[in-house]
Amino acid sequence: MAMIRWLLLTLLLAAGMAQAAIEVQDFDDPSLAQRYQELTSRLRCPKCQNESIGASNSPIAADMRAHVAQQLKRGASDAEIEGAMVDRFGDYVLYDPRLESRTWLLWGLPFALIAVGGGVIAVFVRRRRRGRTAELDDEERRRLAALVSRHADPDASNRKPS
Template sequence: MNNKFIVALLFLWIPLAQADVAATTRDDPALEKRAMALSGHLRCLVCQNQTIADSNAELAVDLKNQVRDKLRQGQSEQEILDYMVNRYGEFVLFSPLVKSTTWLLWFGPLLLFVVGLYVLAVNLRQRRRLMQQAPTLNKEEHARAAALLSGKETKGHP
């Protein structure tokens, strides 16, 4: 009896939770889509590896509401990003700006790749040179080497 009551209570919770989400998306699905897209570019500072779109932290909810309000007031995406940066700093942008202090961050992987290519090229060239310097075999030695490699010649082995 008591358990059933609790289960019934749990089911009562579900529509309430949904009502909360619905309230934010109710009037304008297009605006909501823009708000969520923009929120995907903003970092939740409480849960730092999430965007505010993904986060349900209280601050993230507040900031999402700010984004919605400002879009509704007709502000552009860039204006809203600037507003956030002015208050929370550039760290609030989920992808860092491309500027001199972030060049290493943005182009570092490419730099590593180029260095890797260079090291590979140097190594390959060295190896080719070693191959060219390798002693040449006469016909007889060649035949013996081939036989050894194919495992046919066992002479000399214990």
């Protein structure tokens, strides 16, 4: 019986600690709650690298979530909140970086690589096609005729090549 009480007490304490770890943001307006969820899923945690601040358990993500909630309650727009996060943490916090003069290479490089790769493949295919259409010279024709005549004659396989 004492073992069961000990087990129940342990489970109760564990449940209390799990509840304390869950961060709850209360919003009076359901649209603010939805915006909060969307923003926290679009912003990247600087510590966890590829995890959103909504999914991260790191202290910096908790601070970022609190800042987002505070700004939403003050009436800031999504763009203003994202701008404040970028000012504080850099472009890294955005999963989709903005198209600006300093990020054009990031956005354009994949398309440039595809274009260069397509050009290389086109040049390679053209050169291969040109090589196939070249005619045989006289020496190559004589060698080809000798090979064909040797394989056409069944007795030729027993003879020594000349």
